[in-house]
Amino acid sequence: MAPKLPIYMDNHATTPVDPRVVEAMLPFFTERFGNAASRNHSFGWTAEEAVENARAQIARLINATPKEIIFTSGATESDNLAIKGVAEMYREKGNHIITQATEHKAVLDTCKRLEKYGFEVTYLPVERDGRVNLEDLERAITPKTILITIMYANNEIGVIQPVAEIGKIAQKHGVLFHTDGVQAVGKVPVDVQRDGIHLLSISGHKIYGPKGVGALYVRRKNPRVQVAATIDGGGHERGMRSGTLNVPGIVGLGKACELCQEEMPTESVRMAALRDRLQRAIMGSLDEVYVNGSLDHRLPNNLNISFAYVEGESLLMGINDVAVSSGSACTSATLEPSYVLKALGVGEDLAHTSIRFGLGRFNTEEEVDYVAQRVVETVKRLRELSPLYDLAKEGVDLSKMSWKTD
Amino acid sequence: MAYSDKVIDHYNNPRNVGSMPKDDPKVGTGMVGAPECGDVMRLQIRVNPETQVIEDAKFKTFGCGSAIASSSLATEWVKGRTVEDALHIKNTDIVRELSLPPVKIHCSVLAEDAIKAAIGDWKRKQGADEAQASAATASAKE
Ligand SMILES: Cc1ncc(COP(=O)(O)O)c(C=O)c1O
Ligand code: FES
Numbered sequence: 001m002a003p004k005l006p007i008y009m010d011n012h013a014t015t016p017v018d019p020r021v022v023e024a025m026l027p028f029f030t031e032r033f034g035n036a037a038s039r040n041h042s043f044g045w046t047a048e049e050a051v052e053n054a055r056a057q058i059a060r061l062i063n064a065t066p067k068e069i070i071f072t073s074g075a076t077e078s079d080n081l082a083i084k085g086v087a088e089m090y091r092e093k094g095n096h097i098i099t100q101a102t103e104h105k106a107v108l109d110t111c112k113r114l115e116k117y118g119f120e121v122t123y124l125p126v127e128r129d130g131r132v133n134l135e136d137l138e139r140a141i142t143p144k145t146i147l148i149t150i151m152y153a154n155n156e157i158g159v160i161q162p163v164a165e166i167g168k169i170a171q172k173h174g175v176l177f178h179t180d181g182v183q184a185v186g187k188v189p190v191d192v193q194r195d196g197i198h199l200l201s202i203s204g205h206k207i208y209g210p211k212g213v214g215a216l217y218v219r220r221k222n223p224r225v226q227v228a229a230t231i232d233g234g235g236h237e238r239g240m241r242s243g244t245l246n247v248p249g250i251v252g253l254g255k256a257c258e259l260c261q262e263e264m265p266t267e268s269v270r271m272a273a274l275r276d277r278l279q280r281a282i283m284g285s286l287d288e289v290y291v292n293g294s295l296d297h298r299l300p301n302n303l304n305i306s307f308a309y310v311e312g313e314s315l316l317m318g319i320n321d322v323a324v325s326s327g328s329a330c331t332s333a334t335l336e337p338s339y340v341l342k343a344l345g346v347g348e349d350l351a352h353t354s355i356r357f358g359l360g361r362f363n364t365e366e367e368v369d370y371v372a373q374r375v376v377e378t379v380k381r382l383r384e385l386s387p388l389y390d391l392a393k394e395g396v397d398l399s400k401m402s403w404k405t406d
Numbered sequence: 407m408a409y410s411d412k413v414i415d416h417y418n419n420p421r422n423v424g425s426m427p428k429d430d431p432k433v434g435t436g437m438v439g440a441p442e443c444g445d446v447m448r449l450q451i452r453v454n455p456e457t458q459v460i461e462d463a464k465f466k467t468f469g470c471g472s473a474i475a476s477s478s479l480a481t482e483w484v485k486g487r488t489v490e491d492a493l494h495i496k497n498t499d500i501v502r503e504l505s506l507p508p509v510k511i512h513c514s515v516l517a518e519d520a521i522k523a524a525i526g527d528w529k530r531k532q533g534a535d536e537a538q539a540s541a542a543t544a545s546a547k548e
Pocket of ligand 2: 329330444445468469470471472473509510512513
């Protein structure tokens with residue numbers, strides 16, 4: 001059966017909202033439009049009840065308690081609030097923060113800004129498989145360290161960090177541990193108790209919920225964590241995040257978490273099967289293709305492959321009825337290839353040839369087969385066009401050639 | 407990014423893809439760019455020694471769609487021109503013809519460089535030939 005085109009396979013960028021989530025949200029735009037902070041009438045109470053229900057749904061998914069969930073406008077804000085909020089609140093204790101090279105910009109650029117204000121940040125390198133070295137991490141801790149912020153799973157390569165071990169190290173040294181859980185929550189089991197997490201960022205639109213809503217988990221016990229607000233105002237969310245609550249969005253985020261929790265056992269198996277099918281179909285038909293990042297510690301829905309000798313943007317152009325993304329410089333505004341792949345030690349030549357496939361709830365086997373076939377035929381065609389493929393076939397070592405770069 | 411129809415056409419039906427023997431004295435080869443930069447173009451020309459006319463051109467390109475289109479167009483444009491005339495092809499002409507957006511201008515620059523490099527290579531070979539030839543007899547030309 002021919003799949004319906006175009007095919008969306010870029011679910012690390014965003015996901016479609018699940019129809020069940022839309023359905024749950026709709027009444028909160030119209031008849032249940034109340035302000036959750038209105039204490040004097042039923043419109044307010046109805047909204048507040050819906051918000052508290054969502055808080056509980058989110059808490060259940062990550063094994064937290066509802067009071068530990070703070071609503072935000074998305075994970076960018078959650079990351080900012082966690083890092084800046086801890087930096088301000090624990091300034092007396094120290095000014096050192098530890099993070100790592102493959103974080104999302106929401107974390108890296110927040111850390112960079114703090115450096116301007118006198119904080120010191122250690123950007124740990126990662127191993128070839130994309131994971132941090134735990135000994136490096138422990139060695140980086142100083143008496144001035146107040147926060148470790150290391151993501152749960154990476155948005156480009158899907159690599160899952162040794163989060164529970166990081167949590168233990170943080171606890172041992174009395175340092176707070178924040179993790180950007182955007183790509184992991186709802187896809188793999190995340191448990192703030194088991195993993196020793198103090199702060200966790202969540203985004204709605206990566207888990208089949210709406211855009212513009214997210215949450216920050218802030219631990220209240222063992223230890224009680226405090227963050228200084230970055231947005232001041234009416235004192236909502238126990239003073240940590242002011243602003244009238246986005247009730248429909250919050251209801252959607254809650255419903256999305258509930259669905260992820262219910263479906264994770266079957267969905268994660270199905271994702272892994274589709275991903276493996278895609279990988280087999282591609283790697284079975286092409287030589288010189290390389291998977292970037294660990295295959296053992298990886299989200300079930302991620303595949304990131306470099307197709308040697310074929311520039312990524314030209315490949316995307318050839319599979320224009322399939323939505324995926326590339327780490328190639330030609331697709332980025334900065335004309336720099338992916339800094340994540342660079343951190344793994346992937347050569348820039350191969351970084352330019354990388355494609356990220358992000359599978360999702362609504363992808364089918366037929367779609368996977370179609371995508372694999374399109375990728376294989378396009379790579380073959382473009383290799384016929386590639387002077388590098390010619391040279392490689394002649395046995396020339398490309399890394400030993402001198403290229404005029406000016 | 408939205409591509410112009412002409413870029414898409416060259417990408418889907420690239421003209422003059424292929425290679426020529428690079429040791430052939432009538433062939434000039436230009437290879438520009440670098441794999442680390444995400445773009446490498448190889449453009450080759452075959453020149454008629456009597457008329458100085460470029461009778462054939464071939465290319466292979468590793469790069470984005472605009473880079474492929476720029477080099478494909480370059481092969482079309484150099485064919486039938488004299489070597490001196492081909493040196494007048496400017497990257498801005500390529501930008502205009504293919505409606506390249508500003509971020510893709512460097513792809514057209516690369517194509518211009520590839521033309522110049524191929525012609526330079528051919529000229530070097532002629533120089534070497536002439537040196538050899540004049541060592542034996544007097545050079546036929548000038
Ligand atoms: C790992 C990671 N962190 C943070 C974000 C930002 O999330 P949001 O779009 O909700 O601000 C994203 C999404 O791009 C992400 O993938
Ligand atoms: S080759 Fe990189 S933008 Fe064209």
